[in-house]
Amino acid sequence: MIIDFTHSFKDYHEILDFYGVWDYECPNPECGAKQHPMRRHARYERSLVMWDADAGRLKEERMEILRLKCCSCGSTHAVLTMDVIPFFAYSIQAFLALVSLCMAEKSSVPQTGEKADVSCQLLYRFLLIFHEYAEKLMLFLRMETLWEGERNPLESQILPLLLGKSPPWPQSCFFQKFRSPIFLHRKSTVSYPLRFGSAMP
Numbered sequence: 001m002i003i004d005f006t007h008s009f010k011d012y013h014e015i016l017d018f019y020g021v022w023d024y025e026c027p028n029p030e031c032g033a034k035q036h037p038m039r040r041h042a043r044y045e046r047s048l049v050m051w052d053a054d055a056g057r058l059k060e061e062r063m064e065i066l067r068l069k070c071c072s073c074g075s076t077h078a079v080l081t082m083d084v085i086p087f088f089a090y091s092i093q094a095f096l097a098l099v100s101l102c103m104a105e106k107s108s109v110p111q112t113g114e115k116a117d118v119s120c121q122l123l124y125r126f127l128l129i130f131h132e133y134a135e136k137l138m139l140f141l142r143m144e145t146l147w148e149g150e151r152n153p154l155e156s157q158i159l160p161l162l163l164g165k166s167p168p169w170p171q172s173c174f175f176q177k178f179r180s181p182i183f184l185h186r187k188s189t190v191s192y193p194l195r196f197g198s199a200m201p
């Protein structure tokens with residue numbers, strides 16, 4: 001898997017329509033190929049669950065994903081964007097919108113579930129993931145200068161601060177530095193090593 005932090009769901013067509021030389025490195029750790037080893041290989045369709053702010057509920061979008069093949073080792077890799085959480089059907093916007101509704105004052109998980117037509121089980125899972133990544137989110141807030149306090153913000157403050165800049169945060173310093181998604185919803189990447197691509201030329 002290659003994650004392109006300079007693109008999002010909205011401009012994925014630029015990736016699909018790109019016939020130039022790819023700047024991504026081969027994600028296969030056993031592959032020694034360095035410069036421009038990737039070639040277009042195939043496309044496939046997947047769904048991405050987005051947040052429809054006007055309707056206040058989720059909507060499913062289909063998107064075409066490009067798969068690249070390494071000329072050197074023959075491995076193939078899907079190109080994802082910064083708003084796609086790896087191994088997760090929900091976009092980062094949908095995830096944050098639902099967590100934010102659950103955490104809003106005078107709101108609760110069952111109420112949010114009913115309003116947005118989502119199961120409570122899923123919402124509790126979202127809250128758990130959010131909690132699990134709180135520290136990384138604080139780092140993100142500092143790097144994006146969304147929080148400059150000496151102490152870390154309270155966990156309940158994270159989300160409003162985070163949404164002070166709407167996702168998917170292109171040009172984010174955090175992504176430029178770490179080349180890693182905030183919510184990598186997988187404990188171990190040992191069996192599936194990830195590499196993160198840089199900008200396309």
Ligand SMILES: [Zn+2]
Nearest residue numbers: 026031070073
């Ligand atoms: Zn390779």
